[in-house]
Amino acid sequence: MTKRTTAKYKIDRRMGENIWGRAKSPVNKREYGPGQHGQRRKNKLSDFGTQLRAKQKLKGYYGDLTEKQFKKIYGEAARVKGDTGEMLIGLLERRLDAVVYRAKFVPTIFAARQFVNHGHVTVNGKRVNIASYRVKEGDVIAVRDRSKQLAIVLEAVASAERDVPDYLEVDHSKLTATFVRTPGLGDVPYAVQMEPNLVVEYYAKN
Missing domain, CATH: 3.10.290.10 (RNA-binding S4 domain)
Known part of the structure; x- marks a missing residue:
């Protein structure tokens, strides 16, 4: 197995969600993160934390893209006239x-x-x-x-x-x-809610 193939289960557990809707996801059995501290009570996320999580979830969904790859796609979406979040989803689905x-x-x-x-x-x-x-x-x-x-x-x-x-x-x-x-956000059959608008906010501030 490649590193990224084995990573899919870690991504689910890190997010606490079955992001691909797969029957074998470990989140179906335990919804806490990996590691010995995974069961600690989760603190409420800050705005930055919420935006970062949305980015990590979307990036992870498409095969755990590298930050460089994902940021490049975002940059292309931002340069196109229209809703940047919708453009981002369209580019990822293409x-x-x-x-x-x-x-x-x-x-x-x-x-x-x-x-x-x-x-x-x-x-x-x-x-x-x-x-x-x-x-x-x-x-x-x-x-x-x-x-x-x-x-x-x-x-x-x-x-x-x-x-x-x-x-x-x-x-x-x-x-x-x-x-x-080319689909928009509402056309894509994500198993969990994706929030590209939060990804846009993340890159706009960082």
Whole structure:
């Protein structure tokens, strides 16, 4: 396992929330943080703490992106005219690993990153192995023929744990997905509440 693959359980426990809505999340059994001090009573968070937590949760959800990666995406969102929080969500959902995860080609966002990096995915017929590759409306994302019988793919497609959002058109018989449109916050099927407005406040003050 990679460091980030094993980190998904730590992220859930650190946040105290099952952020991906997975049945195996340790938060389903215990809602306190990891480590010997995890059960201490939580103090009320300051405004800064609330904003930082919102940033950590959103950053962690997309495969525990590095601060440099996440801040770069935020910077792009801030430069576009419109609601920065909504733009941020749209840019995150246009990442190729996010699309592969949303299409249910693999079970987790961590697996999606590895799946893309190992060359199992094409965009408009061309192999792309960069997880942060940004898809555009109308792009067709597909699992390569030689990868369609991988156990991780078959298990993900058969899973009833989550649904495919309507901004993707997915054909699981062919293992293809068309990115129909860039979603807003209300379109994204997060298992817990995400607050990109607090992320915007965090970066505006820091």
